[in-house]
Amino acid sequence: MADSWVNQAERIGADLHLELSGPGGRRAALIRALREAVRSGRLAPGTRLPPYRSLAADLGVARNTVADAYAELVAEGWLTARQGSGTRVAERAEPLNRTANRSTHRTATGTANRAPRVPRKTPPRARGPRHDLSQGTPDASAFPRAAWLASYRRALQQAPNEVFGPGDPAGRRELREALTEYLARARGVRTEPDRIVICSGFAHALRLLFHPNGHSGAPSVLRGPLAVESYGLGFHRGLLSAGGVRTVPLPLDADGARADLLAGERAVLLTPAHQFPTGGPLHPTRRAAVVDWARARGGVVLEDDYDGEFRYDRKPVGAVQGLDPERVIYLGSVSKSLSPAVRLGWMVLPERYVDGVLAAKGEREGWASVLDQLSLADFLACGSYDRHVRRMRQRYRGRRDRLVAALAERAPHIEVTGVAAGLHAVLRLPPGTEPSAVKAAAWQGIALDGLAAFRHPEAPMAAPDGLVVGYATPSEHAYGAALDALCGVLPPP
Structure with a gap:
């Protein structure tokens, strides 16, 4: 190792972010830095410290310097060291007093050198509803952890090297192919992989469709006004409003949204399988009517199929998209079926909108984890999702x-x-x-x-x-x- 590196006045530990400075040499500086990290709470009780060799390499010091510093802090009670468990921050209710020093510690055999084990204080948490x-x-406790982990492992083991480079803004081909098969079988969607674009969820899809493409100066893919059901999520209305889109409420009755009242709008957003939040499906005559309206006006229907798989009294009704794939944008995600923590959704697009949506996403995938995409592709293909x-x-x-x-x-x-x-x-x-x-x-x-x-x-x-x-x-x-x-x-x- 070059002397110029060893003799620097300050060094930073890559993993622990330790600053070595001040009098007394490198050993004393490391002891001070570790004490301060524990005292401030930055190194919490129970935290495992890096092995001597790793920390020495990170800091540019000798291995014995780290070993001596650890031994000193173990003797003082700041750290504990046990065979097979490594070196850890000692468990204690309060940080050690700033004036503590070695002279107060006994060196006799037995338990005198061990730090007292005091129950750790539980940090306060915000109280939620009872x-x-x-x-x-969805029920968070029901997430299929074992099956998802198995798919993740297979996806990671089989992933080609190029997976770990910049992502395709359209999404991984493996996932788009798996979705093509699943959506056709389970939801009656007619599409092909090149007309599916992966996103991080429904809100992300709305941004891609309606917000101007700021980084390239291109206009938004779709423009308002947008007809929406008179009851729906205010968050979605706010998101659209932020993109300069005016939403026009469409009345609801026992048969769903009143498609016959569509006027000068060029797009309409519907939840036809299960209207949110009132709970009714869109009547078959209304489903046909809204597609006829889109054909006549040159417009488009946005179909939010947010929980289409979950029908309990009969077989789930297929997607409106199947009636006319060139007049319906089908939007789905796993937020209800799996978990909102898995930030994955999809847009099934008419061909004329694909290039505009990809331009809005940019040249690289910046939202949806590629490894999660591959995991979901495997999860679908192996039958775990079903x-x-x-x-x-x-x-x-x-x-x-x-x-x-x-x-x-x-x-x-x-x-x-x-x-x-x-x-x-x-x-x-x-x-x-x-x-x-x-x-x-x-x-x-x-x-x-x-x-x-x-x-x-x-x-x-x-x-x-x-x-x-x-x-x-x-x-x-x-x-x-x-x-x-x-x-x-x-x-x-």
């Missing part, structure tokens, strides 16, 4: 059935509306009781939403009072208590 019945979230969806379909159906049964027994005047599908249900309330029910739920630590929270501010008329209850969110062991709490805050007849 009962989480919020919509849109098995997981079938398992969760049974679980969520059971959850919904328990909700209906609890209401029938304890609040028979409350009706569950919408079809048996998805991850949420709407409870119809007596007129004028929604605000007080939402407030009572909050007081009891129940997380849920009132139906009014999803109403478009320009919607011509309001739907009846209701609560949007996410029955998929709680873990299995917590669901019974959540139902009891919910029934306790419902308004009387």
Whole structure:
């Protein structure tokens, strides 16, 4: 090693970010740096330190210098060293006093040199709701960890070297091919791999379609105004508004969105399989009508198939996209079927939009992890995704059935509306009781939403009072208590 490197006044540890400076030589500087890292809490109790050789290489010092520093700090009680466990930061409730020194420590045999083991303080955590019945979230405890890990390992082992370079903005070919097969089989989508673009989820897809392509100066792929259902996620409306897109509310009735009221818009966003949040499907005549409108106007339908796999009372209805792949943009993700933590979604595009969306993404994949894409491709191809969806379909159906049964027994005047599908249900309330029910739920630590929270501010008329209850969110062991709490805050007849 060059002397100029060894004799530098300051050195930084690549893994521990230790600054070696001050009087007394390198050994004393390393001891000071490690003490300060523990004292400040930057090295938490139980943290395993690098081996002598690794830290010495990082800092540009001799191996014996690190060994001596570790031994000194073990003697002082800052660190512990055990055979097979390496060197770790000692467990203690409080940092050592700044004035502690070696003279206060005994050197006799036995336990005198060991740091006392004191239970570690638990850092404070933000308190969440006691009962989480919020919509849109799957049961996190049901994530298929073992099957996903198996797919991840296979994907990593079989990945060609070029996987670890810049990603294709269209997404990995393996995933687009797997999606082509799965979506055709399970959702009736007609497409090919070159017309699928991978994204990180539905919100990312909206940005790619409607926000101007700032890095190249190109205009957005689609322009407003955009017709939307009169009830939907305010987050999506806000995202569109941020891109300069005006949204026009489309009334809903028992048959879904009123496609006959589409006027001068060139695009419409729908949730036809299971309207969010009211829960009804788009009637077959309306499905045909909206495609006819798009053909006549030269427009496009955006189909948000957010939970299309989860229909419990019959076979899931196929996607509208199958009626006309050149007039429908099909949008999907794994946020409901697997987890929102797996940031993967897809756009199935008419051919004329593919180049514009790829230009909006840029020359390299900057959003969706390539390794996650390969894992999902394997997860689909080996059948694990189908098995997981079938398992969760049974679980969520059971959850919904328990909700209906609890209401029938304890609040028979409350009706569950919408079809048996998805991850949420709407409870119809007596007129004028929604605000007080939402407030009572909050007081009891129940997380849920009132139906009014999803109403478009320009919607011509309001739907009846209701609560949007996410029955998929709680873990299995917590669901019974959540139902009891919910029934306790419902308004009387």
